[in-house]
Amino acid sequence: QLTGITSPDVYDPAIADTMVADDHDVLHHGTSRQRESVVVDASGQARTIHTIKVPLHDASGSVSGLLGIGRDITDRKAAEAERDQLLAQLQMQIARMPIAYIHTDRECRFTQWNPSAERIFGYGADEVIGRHPMELMVAEADRAAFDLMFAEIKAGNMEAHRELQTRTKSGGLITCEWHNTPLFDDQGQYVGSLSLAVNVTERHKLEQRLRQAQKMEAVGKLAGGVAHDFNNLLTVIFGCS
Numbered sequence: 175q176l177t178g179i180t181s182p183d184v185y186d187p188a189i190a191d192t193m194v195a196d197d198h199d200v201l202h203h204g205t206s207r208q209r210e211s212v213v214v215d216a217s218g219q220a221r222t223i224h225t226i227k228v229p230l231h232d233a234s235g236s237v238s239g240l241l242g243i244g245r246d247i248t249d250r251k252a253a254e255a256e257r258d259q260l261l262a263q264l265q266m267q268i269a270r271m272p273i274a275y276i277h278t279d280r281e282c283r284f285t286q287w288n289p290s291a292e293r294i295f296g297y298g299a300d301e302v303i304g305r306h307p308m309e310l311m312v313a314e315a316d317r318a319a320f321d322l323m324f325a326e327i328k329a330g331n332m333e334a335h336r337e338l339q340t341r342t343k344s345g346g347l348i349t350c351e352w353h354n355t356p357l358f359d360d361q362g363q364y365v366g367s368l369s370l371a372v373n374v375t376e377r378h379k380l381e382q383r384l385r386q387a388q389k390m391e392a393v394g395k396l397a398g399g400v401a402h403d404f405n406n407l408l409t410v411i412f413g414c415s
Contacts, residue, residue: 175216185213196227200240204229210247222248274350274371280364282306282324294350294373296343313339313347327356327367337374348375 181197182190189211196207206228215221225244232238268275274294277286283306287299295311302310312320316338326334332355340350353370 189213196225197240200227200229201237204237220248221246222251274369276369276371277366278307278369279366280328282367285366291371294342294348294371295340301343311340311342313341315339323352323354327354328364330356330358330364332356340371348373350374 176184180190181193184190185193192209192211196209199205200207206226208224208226210222210224212220212222223244224247225242227240227242229237230239230241268288271288272290274291275286275288276284276291279285283304284302285304287297287302292298297310307320308317319336319338323334323336323338334354334356336352337349338352339347341347351372351374353372355368356364357366357368359365
């Protein structure tokens, strides 16, 4: 069906013109060409084809024709597009999530820092990337706890979670709940960690207020009970008097 006809006889003009231009370059300049093109096959389906065209030479070394090899990459391109879409959605979720999303390398130096981390701790990504938490954030009282947590992460402990006092850029102290996942390469070597941090300072304050209110409620009930019993005694005394 194709023998003896040219690209413009088969493909849309825009695609055919590109093919003819590539053929011209190969035949007249002796250079190879590569291109990805979307073409319509004999069944009417659009397919993505990766084409490599190289010159053929005769015995004297002159270009006598060209060889074209086309590979159908439609499924691969569809998989790449789906992957890119999923990655874009994931990046958007990471950027918008209300908790800090932090990556560190094998030395526990920051490599990724989302907007919520900046909002919680006050540092921008450009201020923390490549630096160690000990330089910026770990409170003096919790340095030993941080070292223990990092050792557990490097050992592959998936339950290496802690509540730590964390220092913000402004110098204030907040309590953060850290959930850590160790990361390993294909050889099982530790390469870093992914951490999710939640500011639980206000929650702790509310819990403390609740406990104080419960204590006051208990004291009030006790005082009410004592007053009631004392009132009973007074009633007897008044009656006898």
